[in-house]
Amino acid sequence: MPITASLALTLPELILSIGAMALLMVAAFGGDGLSRAIGWGAVALFAAAGVSLLGPAGSGGPGFEGLYMADSFGAFAKLLIYIAAAVSVLIAPGFFERAGGYRAEYPILILLSAVGMGMMVSAGDLLTLYVGLELQSLSAYVLASFLRRDTRSAEAGLKYFVLGALASGILLYGISLLYGFTGTTLFAGISDALAGGISTGQMFGMVFILAGLAFKISAVPFHMWTPDVYEGAPTPVTAFFASAPKVAGMALLLRVAIDAMGSGVDAWRQVIIFSALASTILGGVAAIGQSNFKRLLAYSSINNVGFALFGLAAGTPDGVAATMTYMAVYIAMTLGSFICALQMRDADGQPVETIASLSGLSRSRPGLAAALAIFMFSLAGIPPLFGFWPKFLVFDALVRAGFWPLAMVGIATSVIGAFYYLKIVKTMYFDEPTEGYAPSSSVIEGGLITVAALAVSPLGYLAIPLLDATSMAAAHSLF
Amino acid sequence: MGFPILSLLIALPLVAALACLFVDARSARWIALAATLVDLALGALLWAKYEVGGPQWQFTEHVALFGRFAWALGIDGIALLLIVLSVFLMPICIAASWQAIEKRVPEYMAAFLLMESLMVGVFAAQDLFLFYIFFEAGLIPMYLIIGIWGGADRIYASYKFFLYTLLGSVLMLIAMLWMANQAGSTDIPTLMAYDFPASAQTWLFLAFFASFAVKMPMWPVHTWLPDAHVQAPTAGSVILAGVLLKMGGYGFVRFSLPMFPVASAELMWLAMGLSMVAVVATSLIALVQEDMKKLIAYSSVAHMAFVTIGLFAFNRQGIEGALMVMLGHGLVSAALFLCVGVIYDRLHTRDIARYGGLSNNMPKYALLFLLFTMASVGLPGTSNFVGEFLSLVGAYEISSWVAFVATTGIILGAAYMLYLYARVAYGTARNADAAAMPDLNARELAILVPIALAVLWMGVYPESFLAPMRNDVGAILARLAPTAPHSDAKVAIGRAAIPAAPTPDHAAEAHH
Numbered sequence: 001m002p003i004t005a006s007l008a009l010t011l012p013e014l015i016l017s018i019g020a021m022a023l024l025m026v027a028a029f030g031g032d033g034l035s036r037a038i039g040w041g042a043v044a045l046f047a048a049a050g051v052s053l054l055g056p057a058g059s060g061g062p063g064f065e066g067l068y069m070a071d072s073f074g075a076f077a078k079l080l081i082y083i084a085a086a087v088s089v090l091i092a093p094g095f096f097e098r099a100g101g102y103r104a105e106y107p108i109l110i111l112l113s114a115v116g117m118g119m120m121v122s123a124g125d126l127l128t129l130y131v132g133l134e135l136q137s138l139s140a141y142v143l144a145s146f147l148r149r150d151t152r153s154a155e156a157g158l159k160y161f162v163l164g165a166l167a168s169g170i171l172l173y174g175i176s177l178l179y180g181f182t183g184t185t186l187f188a189g190i191s192d193a194l195a196g197g198i199s200t201g202q203m204f205g206m207v208f209i210l211a212g213l214a215f216k217i218s219a220v221p222f223h224m225w226t227p228d229v230y231e232g233a234p235t236p237v238t239a240f241f242a243s244a245p246k247v248a249g250m251a252l253l254l255r256v257a258i259d260a261m262g263s264g265v266d267a268w269r270q271v272i273i274f275s276a277l278a279s280t281i282l283g284g285v286a287a288i289g290q291s292n293f294k295r296l297l298a299y300s301s302i303n304n305v306g307f308a309l310f311g312l313a314a315g316t317p318d319g320v321a322a323t324m325t326y327m328a329v330y331i332a333m334t335l336g337s338f339i340c341a342l343q344m345r346d347a348d349g350q351p352v353e354t355i356a357s358l359s360g361l362s363r364s365r366p367g368l369a370a371a372l373a374i375f376m377f378s379l380a381g382i383p384p385l386f387g388f389w390p391k392f393l394v395f396d397a398l399v400r401a402g403f404w405p406l407a408m409v410g411i412a413t414s415v416i417g418a419f420y421y422l423k424i425v426k427t428m429y430f431d432e433p434t435e436g437y438a439p440s441s442s443v444i445e446g447g448l449i450t451v452a453a454l455a456v457s458p459l460g461y462l463a464i465p466l467l468d469a470t471s472m473a474a475a476h477s478l479f
Numbered sequence: 480m481g482f483p484i485l486s487l488l489i490a491l492p493l494v495a496a497l498a499c500l501f502v503d504a505r506s507a508r509w510i511a512l513a514a515t516l517v518d519l520a521l522g523a524l525l526w527a528k529y530e531v532g533g534p535q536w537q538f539t540e541h542v543a544l545f546g547r548f549a550w551a552l553g554i555d556g557i558a559l560l561l562i563v564l565s566v567f568l569m570p571i572c573i574a575a576s577w578q579a580i581e582k583r584v585p586e587y588m589a590a591f592l593l594m595e596s597l598m599v600g601v602f603a604a605q606d607l608f609l610f611y612i613f614f615e616a617g618l619i620p621m622y623l624i625i626g627i628w629g630g631a632d633r634i635y636a637s638y639k640f641f642l643y644t645l646l647g648s649v650l651m652l653i654a655m656l657w658m659a660n661q662a663g664s665t666d667i668p669t670l671m672a673y674d675f676p677a678s679a680q681t682w683l684f685l686a687f688f689a690s691f692a693v694k695m696p697m698w699p700v701h702t703w704l705p706d707a708h709v710q711a712p713t714a715g716s717v718i719l720a721g722v723l724l725k726m727g728g729y730g731f732v733r734f735s736l737p738m739f740p741v742a743s744a745e746l747m748w749l750a751m752g753l754s755m756v757a758v759v760a761t762s763l764i765a766l767v768q769e770d771m772k773k774l775i776a777y778s779s780v781a782h783m784a785f786v787t788i789g790l791f792a793f794n795r796q797g798i799e800g801a802l803m804v805m806l807g808h809g810l811v812s813a814a815l816f817l818c819v820g821v822i823y824d825r826l827h828t829r830d831i832a833r834y835g836g837l838s839n840n841m842p843k844y845a846l847l848f849l850l851f852t853m854a855s856v857g858l859p860g861t862s863n864f865v866g867e868f869l870s871l872v873g874a875y876e877i878s879s880w881v882a883f884v885a886t887t888g889i890i891l892g893a894a895y896m897l898y899l900y901a902r903v904a905y906g907t908a909r910n911a912d913a914a915a916m917p918d919l920n921a922r923e924l925a926i927l928v929p930i931a932l933a934v935l936w937m938g939v940y941p942e943s944f945l946a947p948m949r950n951d952v953g954a955i956l957a958r959l960a961p962t963a964p965h966s967d968a969k970v971a972i973g974r975a976a977i978p979a980a981p982t983p984d985h986a987a988e989a990h991h
Contacts, residue, residue: 399657
């Protein structure tokens with residue numbers, strides 16, 4: 001394949017990286033006064049990159065001798081990533097201006113991170129994977145400590161960096177083991193090498209790679225950084241962390257597990273099952289005692305990642321499609337919750353994060369309370385809210401694959417999680433009002449909350465045929 | 480497909496619920512009342528148009544809206560009557576809350592209207608997953624109703640209600656997924672005719688049992704019910720006792736019995752055993768309650784045990800009796816909670832000891848309360864007699880021991896209900912404020928009298944209610960027939976001794 005054809009496959013990444021560099025120049029010479037304009041520019045770039053997925057970038061097949069895969073799986077994941085990243089850019093200005101100044105680097109870092117995530121989900125080789133992952137992570141470390149004068153933000157950045165570097169090391173060690181024992185870093189080659197039985201060295205390599213990736217999606221037992229980083233990072237950044245990199249990490253995990261290690265499914269399935277069950281249980285139990293709303297959402301994301309992993313545990317196209325649908329609905333729920341968290345601020349405009357401050361919200365801000373209640377019931381997976389549907393799909397995939405006892409245990413753990421989501425609803429609806437929050441005049445935030453709430457409301461069920469068709473097409477491109 | 484009356488029955492309260500959220504308290508009350516009355520009219524129309532002896536599934540609608548499952552609605556006679564019960568109780572609930580609810584009225588009305596459309600949806604759904612969604616969705620409005628407008632201990636009760644029922648139902652979902660994959664269909668009528676492998680049936684049955692037993696509720700998973708009833712506002716208790724508990728019984732009739740006949744027969748002892756314990760134990764518990772609502776809540780558990788006893792008798796009398804108990808109990812327990820609500824609104828206590836001698840100052844109230852008490856006891860001429868008698872006859876055919884134990888429940892039922900009535904209505908007033916309570920006003924009469932009439936109608940002419948269900952019960956019996964367990968009573972159908980062939984003499988005599 002000529003290099004130009006391969007480059008055409010990476011059109012979204014080209015748009016984003018060239019655009020990011022151009023915006024960086026604008027920021028360098030225009031100063032922070034142009035921050036908002038740069039933010040809108042970034043959103044436009046995301047839109048353009050999303051549109052470019054309609055071309056060969058969304059269905060062109062392998063490029064660069066198999067290093068890069070432009071298939072419908074990558075396109076599905078990228079679309080989710082771009083939406084989540086664009087929302088994270090849109091909600092930022094209001095927050096940072098109240099915190100003492102919006103800086104133009106924020107949208108640019110998100111753009112660069114999105115380039116990395118695009119590389120991750122389209123990786124056809126362990127090294128493409130690693131380069132993409134590092135680009136995403138490095139941007140994320142800076143974003144976590146974006147409020148550099150705020151000690152919590154700085155702490156979050158440092159914690160994320162140290163633990164993230166450790167995880168990268170683990171991942172790299174796994175990659176080197178797998179390379180050593182299979183003689184290739186191409187997914188297709190690894191798959192061939194594993195087909196004839198798995199040696200101990202290959203097994204070690206696979207487990208290390210899975211551990212490194214589990215860190216990125218904050219699956220138990222590699223979840224420890226999540227609550228601290230989510231709590232400390234500025235809220236728009238946390239919204240970003242909880243959405244786009246989660247999708248990218250999960251998609252990458254799916255691709256590695258199915259594309260590269262698909263022939264060893266019985267070897268890694270038990271690892272995934274353990275991680276999924278541990279995540280749903282720990283994410284549910286540990287959240288119960290939390291009093292900080294962002295920390296609670298961190299545990300909620302651990303919990304939800306666990307459910308999404310059940311789809312991978314099934315190891316079938318159904319399961320992969322279910323996991324991708326899960327991530328699609330998950331970003332709507334989680335972004336919605338975090339934008340609601342952005343609205344939590346006192347009369348001076350300072351952010352409030354305690355759950356107790358939500359008391360009686362249904363009377364002071366009925367619309368906000370209703371939206372948050374929708375997100376909470378949806379995260380808990382209670383029908384008729386749309387959060388039920390992805391849970392339905394992952395368990396359906398498990399049952400179809402014959403793992404019904406696991407499905408029984410898994411769904412029972414969702415009841416634990418329901419408890420703390422109910423706690424939020426209880427605080428908003430049953431408790432007496434406290435002083436309440438400052439009114440919000442942000443049209444963008446209000447509009448995004450409305451859109452997200454409508455998406456996870458029962459109206460979402462009308463999107464099932466579309467979601468089914470696209471996620472199945474995405475899943476089949478892996479098998 | 481004709482006029483989508485079932486969709487309209489579901490959509491109308493939903494639209495009204497949304498409308499309620501944007502208006503003030505006064506308008507919300509009127510919108511809610513109007514919407515529920517229109518739904519009642521639609522329900523009456525549904526009953527009128529229902530063709531008794533016609534096709535098994537009527538008013539069917541099918542739109543493949545959601546890819547994996549469909550917006551499929553349709554009713555048989557059983558679902559018809561439960562829908563009529565729901566839409567009948569709903570305007571009564573709204574009227575009962577007219578003055579009792581003062582805070583956050585628009586949300587309250589919206590929650591009840593949402594509840595109505597979900598209840599109708601549960602009984603009308605013909606798709607497995609559509610049923611599940613309606614079944615589970617009911618938790619959200621009920622959680623809010625108990626939690627926002629409930630009594631002092633409402634938060635504990637609302638959590639317990641929500642988590643208990645959720646845990647029961649999620650296991651059912653896995654069973655449903657398995658069934659849909661096995662049978663390749665999510666259509667309930669198709670699944671009702673599908674023969675699942677006998678080994679799987681036991682597991683499927685137990686998963687459904689977990690859900691329906693909690694919802695019903697059966698002993699020993701009934702403990703959420705007294706808490707929820709006591710804390711819920713009056714109308715919340717009415718809906719809970721009147722309709723939500725019936726979802727458990729409906730589930731047994733619609734899913735467990737026809738879909739898993741082998742397992743139903745094998746595990747009959749489980750259902751019967753739990754029901755026998757429930758009848759005796761909860762009746763005894765009801766006997767010592769000091770709180771009126773708690774007493775009626777325990778009596779509900781006992782009455783619902785008659786439903787399971789009837790259903791698992793595997794014969795026509797039993798199943799028809801169980802369905803009649805469901806309908807009768809829906810009316811009577813709703814009315815009893817309303818009766819408690821009437822005096823609670825006046826004195827703000829449910830403590831039995833605070834009342835007494837109400838027949839002196841509240842004669843109309845005492846009369847109606849007496850009627851409902853008698854109906855609850857199962858006096859002939861009232862609705863509950865028909866159902867309890869039939870289900871006991873059914874139980875006797877299958878096992879005389881079950882019938883023996885269950886019948887003691889009737890005696891105990893009479894004891895706790897009459898004891899309650901005597902303490903509240905007879906004697907002399909123990910407190911001046913209780914003696915000063917005014918009698919029923921026009922609104923309260925308008926709430927209670929229709930239920931009283933319906934109770935008497937069911938008791939005097941049950942055929943109106945039995946006729947629509949007859950063929951559907953027959954269909955279930957046909958499914959159960961190959962596996963129905965043998966009875967220990969060995970009842971034979973009575974027939975006169977056949978005379979020998981008539982001799983010419985006799986024939987000649989006959990001509991004379």
